[in-house]
Amino acid sequence: MDPKQDNDGFQPLDREGLVQRVARLLSKAIVTGQLSQGERLSESVVARQLGVSRAPVREAARLLENSGLVTYLPNRGFFVRSITARELADLYEFRLVIETAAVRRLIRDGMGESGPRLVQQIEEMRRVAGPGFDMLTQVEADMEFHRLICAGSGNPKFLATFDQIAMESELTIMMIGRLYDDAQKLADTHQPILDAMLRHDEPEAVEALRYHIEVARDLVVEQFRNMEEKPD
Amino acid sequence: MDPKQDNDGFQPLDREGLVQRVARLLSKAIVTGQLSQGERLSESVVARQLGVSRAPVREAARLLENSGLVTYLPNRGFFVRSITARELADLYEFRLVIETAAVRRLIRDGMGESGPRLVQQIEEMRRVAGPGFDMLTQVEADMEFHRLICAGSGNPKFLATFDQIAMESELTIMMIGRLYDDAQKLADTHQPILDAMLRHDEPEAVEALRYHIEVARDLVVEQFRNMEEKPD
DNA sequence: GGTTTGCCGATTGTCGACAATTTCCTTGAC
DNA sequence: GTCAAGGAAATTGTCGACAATCGGCAAACC
Structure with a gap:
């Protein structure tokens, strides 16, 4: 929750938003095969692992859905898309x-x-x-x-x-x-x-x-x- | 994966979530011109008006963004898209x-x-x-x-x-x-x-x-x- | 034995609250 | 009068909590 405390040098300045960072992380994990096909992408688990709340994870997942990387099933959650x-x-x-x-x-x-x-x-x-x-x-x-x-x-x-x-x-x-x-x-x-x-x-x-x-x-x-x- | 057998007269019942309902409402409002071009689409205001929390409104707006009906600007919010x-x-x-x-x-x-x-x-x-x-x-x-x-x-x-x-x-x-x-x-x-x-x-x-x-x-x-x- | 039914843990859906950021209005100096 | 600095108000960003819902398992029933 504190990704900004006094870097006396100049960091790239996070103006990128938590959502984008999570989205990029997830998409990389999927593309590189860290997450296998059809695997469930639990909001809670991802959120815990990254140390953020579920809200940004959820939004990031929705972004990936548009890219076709994950599928969303109502009341079931997100799954790494398996392509035929x-x-x-x-x-x-x-x-x-x-x-x-x-x-x-x-x-x-x-x-x-x-x-x-x-x-x-x-x-x-x-x-x-x-x-x-x-x-x-x-x-x-x-x-x-x-x-x-x-x-x-x-x-x-x-x-x-x-x-x-x-x-x-x-x-x-x-x-x-x-x-x-x-x-x-x-x-x-x-x-x-x-x-x-x-x-x-x-x-x-x-x-x-x-x-x-x-x-x-x-x-x-x-x-x-x-x-x-x-x-x- | 076969949602067509044993249909003796029951349709799957509108399991339409809150998000979809909000999205439909908003898109109709935009398409019919109730909301004019460039107008701000405040999460809080819409949420208050519809009597729901901001979360489903936010998700609905993200959906509309994909349809090109609204634009999203980080830290600024959603705006009814103005097309050239x-x-x-x-x-x-x-x-x-x-x-x-x-x-x-x-x-x-x-x-x-x-x-x-x-x-x-x-x-x-x-x-x-x-x-x-x-x-x-x-x-x-x-x-x-x-x-x-x-x-x-x-x-x-x-x-x-x-x-x-x-x-x-x-x-x-x-x-x-x-x-x-x-x-x-x-x-x-x-x-x-x-x-x-x-x-x-x-x-x-x-x-x-x-x-x-x-x-x-x-x-x-x-x-x-x-x-x-x-x-x- | 096979099917149905009701419970249980887990996950998503929604919520209200707080922190961070932007916007706008006020204020004051020139 | 103009403009900049500063702060108040409004809005978004994120969070943790609770309610609704799902899938699976075991008990109950035929």
Whole structure:
């Protein structure tokens, strides 16, 4: 209850609110697999463990619900969401729809700042593809590329929706335990999309994106199915 | 997971919690204009007025935030969202993207039950187009048509996202005060979309949908702009 | 033996109170 | 008269407590 007593230096200043901190903690715990699928997320237990009251925990859980990380059942509480192969495929289809629309707008309205940012992000992906970086970092770099596409579209709705569903993909990928055999290959896969975009070649960019996402979908869904059949 | 067997006449009884009731009340108040744009939505005041504590009001407000009806500012509270013409246009673009994808899937995977349901919904729209029905009813009938398209798509994400943003369109239309000059004409506008869908004519259906939504967008956005310039 | 019924512990739903923060109004200096 | 500093009032943030509800277990019944 006293997270502020005289730090004579300057701490990042907690202006972030207890709710956000709890939400971030929980989402990280879920994405990294500390909390397993279908597991109950008791308000009281979490609150006790974190040393806060139930109110902020409850609100944080509601936030995660919107991100699809937890499910809420009335009078039962929150549960770590268990995703099915079908839902996973639906998720990728949805991402394809949104990102395709975003790419179209991006090309038509001019790329602006997004061009350099995307180039930069692919470099970032290649950088963290090397040894010494954990998979979460690699997955996040991947996601950021797609996020940048939505962000640059000029329609905030695209980005907002992408953010809402991004964590679900991330969660599943982390759950599967590996993305591709090679993170370097993953980074390269994004290049054709960006190349086409920079050429203002809309059909090719859309096609490259479709190919990219469908390949990712097939890989993830297939590995997910395998995992479902023989858990651990 | 089968809530349909042994229904000898008992429906699950409205286990609707306090939160949902409050949320519905508030959203209705906003959509019907009882609460005006930008107005503060004080937790304490609402709680006092409804005779409940702040907790359910707060949760209800968070729900409305996801629907885009209210904005939340940390340490400031909830405010009835004020939408700009730009956001309105973005909203319609987003709807176009989602509904187009839904129509495509609907046609490709077979319409199933959705065909008759859509026919029925257009009839409903025509029915409430007559005198004696208020605009809210007419707008809701319109929305339901588009909602059915998303619902039938087979991808729950489409529907979920549509529901999240539908209220925003509804809100704005109500704010403007009239939809078209003639609700009858509005109902008819949906016919070409449905016709093409029933013929499994994907390009034509997509085109009809695009035309329909863009016309609606232009009308709504224009009237909205007029209203912005000379309020009341 | 198998089903129903009533209890019990645990968890969520709601509440009122207090602490922290913001907002607004007052006050005073220039 | 204008503006800044300060404080009062109002509002949100968080808390702990109590009521309502759920799932499971054991006793009671056929």
